[in-house]
Amino acid sequence: MKSVISIFNAALLVAVLMLTSSANAFAEQKHSGQAAGAPGQWEAPAGSPTLSKNYFLNRDIEFQGNFGSDRTYIDVDKHWKVSDAWLNLSLTASELSKSSALTVYVNDKPIHSELLTPDDERIQTLKIAIPRYAIKEGSNEIRLEVSQKQEVAACVEDSRDGRWVHVRDTSYVHLEFKEKPAGGPISEYPYPFLKASASPESQSGLILIPDQADEEEIAAALKIASSLGARMNEENADLNLVRDSQISSDYKANYDIIYVGKAKHLPREIQEKTTRSEGDETRQGAVIVRSASPYNAERTLMAIVANQDDGALDTAARLLMNKDLTSQIESDVHYVAKETDVTVTENASNDQMLLQDMGYPTGIYLEGPYRQQASIGIKMASNRLVVPGAKATLQIRYAQNLDFSKSLVTVYINGIPAGSKKLESEKAGSDKIEVAIPNNAIKSHYVEMKIAFDLQLTNEECARIQSDTPWAFVDAQSSILLPTKDERALLLENYPWPFMKDGRFNDTVVVVPNEIENTELDFLADLYGYLGKELRDNTGELVVVKDRDFVEPDQSSNYIVVGTPDNVRALRNLNASLWFKYDEGFGYFQSNEMRRLLENFSRNLASVQLVPNPGNPERGILFATAPLENNLLHAKKFLTEAKFVSGMVGNAILVDRWDNATNHYFIEGDSLNIAEKVSFSSPELKRFAVIFGTLLLMIVIGGVWYWRKYRRR
Numbered sequence: 001m002k003s004v005i006s007i008f009n010a011a012l013l014v015a016v017l018m019l020t021s022s023a024n025a026f027a028e029q030k031h032s033g034q035a036a037g038a039p040g041q042w043e044a045p046a047g048s049p050t051l052s053k054n055y056f057l058n059r060d061i062e063f064q065g066n067f068g069s070d071r072t073y074i075d076v077d078k079h080w081k082v083s084d085a086w087l088n089l090s091l092t093a094s095e096l097s098k099s100s101a102l103t104v105y106v107n108d109k110p111i112h113s114e115l116l117t118p119d120d121e122r123i124q125t126l127k128i129a130i131p132r133y134a135i136k137e138g139s140n141e142i143r144l145e146v147s148q149k150q151e152v153a154a155c156v157e158d159s160r161d162g163r164w165v166h167v168r169d170t171s172y173v174h175l176e177f178k179e180k181p182a183g184g185p186i187s188e189y190p191y192p193f194l195k196a197s198a199s200p201e202s203q204s205g206l207i208l209i210p211d212q213a214d215e216e217e218i219a220a221a222l223k224i225a226s227s228l229g230a231r232m233n234e235e236n237a238d239l240n241l242v243r244d245s246q247i248s249s250d251y252k253a254n255y256d257i258i259y260v261g262k263a264k265h266l267p268r269e270i271q272e273k274t275t276r277s278e279g280d281e282t283r284q285g286a287v288i289v290r291s292a293s294p295y296n297a298e299r300t301l302m303a304i305v306a307n308q309d310d311g312a313l314d315t316a317a318r319l320l321m322n323k324d325l326t327s328q329i330e331s332d333v334h335y336v337a338k339e340t341d342v343t344v345t346e347n348a349s350n351d352q353m354l355l356q357d358m359g360y361p362t363g364i365y366l367e368g369p370y371r372q373q374a375s376i377g378i379k380m381a382s383n384r385l386v387v388p389g390a391k392a393t394l395q396i397r398y399a400q401n402l403d404f405s406k407s408l409v410t411v412y413i414n415g416i417p418a419g420s421k422k423l424e425s426e427k428a429g430s431d432k433i434e435v436a437i438p439n440n441a442i443k444s445h446y447v448e449m450k451i452a453f454d455l456q457l458t459n460e461e462c463a464r465i466q467s468d469t470p471w472a473f474v475d476a477q478s479s480i481l482l483p484t485k486d487e488r489a490l491l492l493e494n495y496p497w498p499f500m501k502d503g504r505f506n507d508t509v510v511v512v513p514n515e516i517e518n519t520e521l522d523f524l525a526d527l528y529g530y531l532g533k534e535l536r537d538n539t540g541e542l543v544v545v546k547d548r549d550f551v552e553p554d555q556s557s558n559y560i561v562v563g564t565p566d567n568v569r570a571l572r573n574l575n576a577s578l579w580f581k582y583d584e585g586f587g588y589f590q591s592n593e594m595r596r597l598l599e600n601f602s603r604n605l606a607s608v609q610l611v612p613n614p615g616n617p618e619r620g621i622l623f624a625t626a627p628l629e630n631n632l633l634h635a636k637k638f639l640t641e642a643k644f645v646s647g648m649v650g651n652a653i654l655v656d657r658w659d660n661a662t663n664h665y666f667i668e669g670d671s672l673n674i675a676e677k678v679s680f681s682s683p684e685l686k687r688f689a690v691i692f693g694t695l696l697l698m699i700v701i702g703g704v705w706y707w708r709k710y711r712r713r
Contacts, residue, residue, distance in 0.1 A: 050083060051179065054172045061167040063146040067370045068165075071143050074173050078137050079180040079191050085130040087142065090168040093118045097163045102126075105143040106134040116146075116165060123168070130173070139359075142173060145368065182256065182300040186290050186329040189320060192256045192300055194228050204228070205300075206255035207241040207525060210265030215544040216309065218512060220317040221260045223542060224304070225525040226505075227321040229532025236641045237529025241521040253296035259303040262313065266305065269294040274303050285337040286316035288329075312338040321538040346503060346536035351483045353378065356476035364474040366453055372472060373452040380445040381534060382497040383506075384484035390437035392418065392449060394478040399455070399470035400428050406456040409433055409472070413441040414448050423453075442482070444493070449480060490620045492610050492648035492663075495639070496531050498558050498620045503536030507619075509543045509557045511550050513567040519629055523562050526640040527624075555615030562624045564632070571625055577611050578623060579652040579666045587627055589654070594664045601656075603627050606635035609652040634659055 055074040063070070076082065093100055093116040103113040112128045146165045182192045193205030209221050221241055229237045240255070244267055259270050266274070274289050286306040293299035304320070306313035319342040320326055336342075355363060358376055366372035380386070392411050407423040411433065419435025453472040486501070488494045499508045513520060543557075550570045553559055565571045565586035575582050580589045580597075588602040597605075606626035613619035624635045634655045638644045650665040 048178050048181075050176055052174065052176045054174050056172045057167070057169050060169050061144070063144075063165040063167075065163055065370060067145070067147045067368065069143055069145040069366075069368050069372055070167075071141055071374055074140050074142065074175075076135060076137055076140060076175070080175070080177040081180070082132055082135055082175055082177045084176040085132070085135055086174050087112075087126075087128040087130060087171075088174060089124075089126040089128065089144075089171045091116070091124050091126070091171070092120065092122065092166045092168075093124070094162060094164045095120050097165060099148050100146055100163060100165060101148070102165070103145045103147070104128055105141075105145065106130055107136060107141055108143075109134045135175075182298065183292075184290075185331050186288055186302070186334055187327050188290075189302065189326050190228050190231050193258055193302070194231060204238055204240065206247075206252065206257045207239065208244055208252075208257050208259045208261075209241070209521075210261045210267075211243050211245045212265055213243065213261065213516075215546060216311075216313055217261050217265070218516070219510075219542055219544040220304070220313045222510065222524060222528045222544070223314070223317040223321060223538075224258060224260055225528040226532035226535055227317075229529035230321070230535040231323070232529070232533065237526050237532070239522075239525040239529045241525035242518050243516070243521070246518055249295050253293070253299065256300045257293055257295070257302070259301065259305070260313070260317070261305060262309070263305055263307045270301065270303055273301060274305055284312075285310075285335060285340070286312040288316055288319075288334045288336065290332040310338055312336060315340055315342055318342050318538045321535065342538070344536075344538050352479050352481045354476065355474065355478045360474075360476055363476040363478075364451070365471065366473070367469070367471040369455050369457050369470060371452060371454055373450055374474075375448055375450045378447040378449065378480065378482070379534075380447065380482065380484065381500070381502050382445050382494055383486055383488050383501045384445060385487050386442045387483050387485055388439050389483045390439075390442070390481060391434060392437060392478075392480045393434045394432065394451065395475035396431050396433065396472065396478075397475070398423055398428050398431070398453070398472040400425065401458055402428075402470050403456040403458045406454070408454050410452045410454070411435045412448075412450040412452065413437050414443075415450075416441040437480075437482075447480075447482070490610055490612060490617075490651070492608065492650055492653065495610070495622075495645060495648060496534060499560060499622065500531055500534045501540070503534055504538070505531075505540030505542045507541045507557050509545055509554070509559050511545050511547060511559060511561045511568065511570050513563055514547050515567075517567075517629075519632055520562050520567075523624065523632060523636050523640075524560075526636065527560070527562075530640045530642075530645070553613050553615055553619075553621060555613060555619065557613070558619050559613070559621040560624075561621065562632070564626060564629050567629070568625075571623070574614075574621070574623075577614055577621065579609050579611060579664065580607055580654065582627070589627070594666065595654070595662070604631060604657050606631045606633075606655045607652060608635050608638050608648070608655070611651065631657065 057072060061070045087104060089102075091102075095118050097116060097118045100116045100118070101113055102116055104111050111130055111134055114126070117124060144167065179192065179195075184191075195204050207221050207224055209217050213221075225237070225239050225241065228239060263271075273291050273294055274287065284307075286304060288302065288304050290300065290302045293301040304313065304316045306316065315338050316336045319336055319340070322342050322344040324344065325342060355376070358378060360376070364374045366374060392413075394409070394411070396409060398407075402423060402425075404423055404425050408420050409423065410420040411418045416438055418437050418441065419433070421431075421433040421435075424431065451474055455470045455472060457470075488497045490498065498506055500506055510524065512524070547567075547569050550573075552573070561568060561570055561574070563571065565575075565582055571582075572586060575586075579594075580592060582588070583590050588599050589597055589605055589607060590602075591597045604627075607623070609623045609625075611621050611623070613621055622639075624632065624639060626632045626635060634657065635653075637659070638648055638653060638655065638661065644661075647661065648663065650663045652664045652666065653661045654664070655661045
């Protein structure tokens with residue numbers, strides 16, 4: 001009998017172990033299925049490099065009192081298979097925060113908690129591992145919560161008692177991943193030609209043009225560069241545009257390649273890849289072909305080829321600027337007739353924007369007591385100037401278990417409080433706040449709206465924090481109204497205006513050297529990659545003119561001129577229009593009323609200058625120039641990298657070999673519009689108005705007194 005029982009127990013044990021193993025396998029499969037780039041979707045090629053990217057916070061976060069939370073978001077590309085991730089936090093906790101704990105949530109999953117070390121003088125660095133299963137493809141929410149440890153009750157009246165935690169803007173989320181194998185249909189564009197990784201192994205693709213590239217081919221390549229820039233977020237556009245013979249086949253083997261050109265200029269090895277596409281249809285228009293690269297079978301080639309000089313190449317380039325149409329091409333060959341309608345238009349001047357159109361299709365949900373907040377970034381077209389009448393209208397809901405005598409919602413615009421509203425028990429299920437935006441809150445074409453809820457607990461003394469309550473919700477139909485007018489001065493702080501207008505190219509002519517070299521091509525590719533960040537409409541005019549064909553500026557066009565006086569004759573012809581002019585020998589910049597320059601120092605400068613078109617002061621000419629070609633790169637980053645662009649003001653900058661820049665204002669006639677000359681809500685103007693009004697009143701009173709006193713005489 002005992003042996004039977006033993007056998008039964010053994011069988012039962014085996015069954016339990018099998019069930020446990022199956023359950024663990026199921027759980028593991030469930031977790032791996034949630035991870036970005038799950039194994040079941042695709043496998044990275046053997047030997048492919050591990051790449052990485054850092055998502056910097058780029059803003060300071062301050063937690064005060066017993067409880068607070070903050071959210072930030074990162075995007076995980078669908079082509080990534082994440083292998084490792086962590087959060088690197090740099091923070092300081094006040095001496096009074098002895099029982100403060102930090103909890104990190106990823107997509108609402110708690111992944112880490114720990115007590116903080118209180119020390120006003122010390123910057124703590126925490127490296128917090130993020131499990132793979134917590135990360136998903138697309139948008140991911142990273143939430144930081146600071147609270148008192150469980151034994152300590154959270155007291156409402158202690159919310160400003162000297163307990164604070166400061167998270168520094170240098171904190172970041174780090175991802176390590178491998179990329180999806182190249183291949184697939186044209187709808188995969190811009191992958192793999194556009195890479196967001198910070199790893200040197202993950203450079204963006206190469207845009208290749210023929211040695212004999214004409215104006216149409218160069219213009220098409222710049223439109224391709226802008227289409228890549230339009231698909232980037234805040235990353236800098238590090239693109240590569242070269243002529244075919246300027247690099248070796250071994251160099252090309254390191255890149256995924258976009259070839260842009262006409263059939264008569266095709267290199268033999270690329271022609272072999274497009275042979276299957278030749279025929280009547282090709283001769284009537286253009287063809288887009290995606291295949292393995294002829295220089296490296298593990299790399300991808302996408303060729304955009306036209307057989308005739310009939311504008312079809314431009315149509316094909318504008319097709320790739322249309323994200324919707326491109327996503328519909330589920331083949332590796334696509335024919336484009338010249339008359340194909342590829343236009344995409346979006347009203348970039350639309351004054352009213354809904355939350356659902358700003359990346360929050362389901363609204364914003366905030367949970368937890370005390371201060372809960374979320375920030376929304378809004379980019380306006382660079383030619384738009386906000387006029388009085390701006391307002392934010394928020395449709396909100398919130399929990400019933402609040403102390404409504406102390407709970408409120410506040411809206412901030414670029415850090416300036418715009419308005420607050422007290423929360424009410426009767427309106428908890430459906431409430432609205434409408435606040436006017438101060439005129440002085442918006443100075444540039446970027447607006448940050450922060451929505452902050454102060455959700456106070458009902459217990460007036462102390463209460464233990466209950467997770468997930470209370471809560472607040474901002475509906476996706478909430479809106480911000482920013483009435484604007486199309487009026488900007490020709491100043492570098494308004495760049496990329498006047499070359500972009502309401503999300504499209506603004507009648508721009510690019511003047512290039514007759515024999516354009518890699519320096520100028522790379523410069524222009526990155527410049528148009530940056531302009532592409534504003535691109536919403538592919539109907540704008542972009543024309544390339546070779547230097548030999550340039551006579552004088554057309555009064556209806558804006559111009560971009562990149563180069564040195566040696567390779568761009570137009571610079572010599574327009575020297576009189578420059579704010580910092582070249583000397584008679586075109587070897588250095590001359591001194592002027594703004595700055596004295598030593599000759600030897602000036603020879604090694606680069607300059608970015610925005611001047612009025614001589615034929616039409618409402619149009620502009622942008623010069624990026626240097627006496628020596630190798631110094632052009634010092635000017636490049638001020639037109640292609642956001643952190644340098646944001647530092648430009650005035651009409652002209654001079655950049656030395658160490659990338660130190662000086663800004664200069666030159667006023668010619670009435671170049672500033674009245675809205676940009678005067679801000680009627682500025683503190684200086686208000687003080688002037690008070691002083692002037694007081695003096696005027698004293699003069700009037702004195703005059704009346706004097707008249708009454710001496711009238712009788």
